[in-house]
Amino acid sequence: MRLHDRRRRTVHLSYCTNVHPAEDLDGVLDQLDTYAVPVRDRLAADPLGLGLWLAAPAAAALAADPAARRRLRTALTDRGLEVVTLNGFPYEAFQAPVVKHAVYHPDWADPRRLDYTLALARILADLLPDDAERGSISTLPLAWREPWDTERADACARLLDRLAVGLAEVERDTGRTVRVGFEPEPGCVVETTAQAAEQLARVDTDRLGVCVDLAHLACAWEDPVAAVGRLRSAGLPVVKVQVSAALEVTDPVRDRSAIAGYVEPRFLHQTRSGVAGATDDLDAALDAGLPGPWRVHYHVPLHAAPVAPLASTMPQLRAGLAAILDGDGCDHFDVETYTWGVLPAGQRPTGPDQLAAGIAAELAQARDELVGLGMSARTRATATRTAAGSEAAA
Secondary structure, X not given: OEEEOOOOOEEEEEXXXXXXXXXXXXXXXXXXXXXXXXXXXXXXXXXXEEEEEOOHHXXXXXXXXXXXXXXXXXXXXXOOEEEEEEEOOOOOOXXXXXXXXXXXXXXXXXXXXXXXHHHHHHXXXXXXXXXXXXXXXXXXXXXXXXXXXXXXXXXXXXXXXXHHHHHHHHHHHHOOOEEEEEOOOOOEOOOOHHHHHHHOOOOOOOOEEEEEEHHHHHHOXXXXXXXXXXXXXXXXXXXXXXOOEEEEEOOOOOOHHHHHOOOOOOOOOOEEEOOOOEEOOHHXXXXXXXXXXXEEEEEEOOOOOOOOOOEEOXXXXXXXXXXXXXXXXXXXXXXXXXXXXXXXXXXXXXXXXXXXXXXXXHHHHHHHHHHHOOOEEOOHHHHHHHHHHHHHHX
């Protein structure tokens, strides 16, 4: 889905496909017909943007096979879909038995993370629409905070230098620019924008920057205006924005039964108190009796508020979007609610049709939020496709 910002620049809005991950190219292609095309049709969006997620084995295979990349590009175009951004955070799909911290491995002290990210960059360079200015890849914020020492930090710095060199080589070989954004997340080496400014002070900011996840920003209890200003002062570009909302509860003691309904075994739900204290998962916060209010790293649908007395961090999302658009802006916005499958009973989609309907409603909400901040819908692609169809009919 394309919009125009106040300066009439093209802005891309997409949804992240890690909500229905696939292990190989055939699985990705099946996703397009099962989920993406129905979402496109519900929104009458042409093109519909996808924030594609590719598991490391699929990425390696695609990066090594130009014909496979052409096949994927053709499949996207034929279905009225486009890709300008990839989610490079999860390396592989969650497998049983689930180890919640597995999503943070390999980290940026491990060469496998570099290889994976550069494979994604090569793929994205071939998937980008011809008129797209650039591509983006979001990635983990260096590593989980433990273990982290000088040796690992030095290894990470070397790999980030090699990442910048590799992205420059992709641009030299393809003529397409791809940037990588490190996504601050609770519990990681980079959890806050202050830590981003410190840990990323030496990176090549022409190719590397920050992916601002608005749910993570809220969980860190950061003021959105100050946070965006901090990144700007540090010279770190906002490469990508994850348009996401976290779970909030004002009085977790009184509302224990309501918030406990979100405890689940698949994903890590870091919990942060607005007064004092933090835990690495929601059940641990309940056991520790952290004082309220809480914000929980649990992405909730943008268009559907949690059942009262719980709430979402939509006010922080709106403030974050406004702060980003008031500055240099950003051209890649991705809706990333990957928790549809673990929502409490009664809120969880029961099949592909319900999931497509939910994703479409979320994207419509995100679009309306951006339009409310001064963006406008871009219809050129639809007009072009319609004109082509009319010529064919004639």
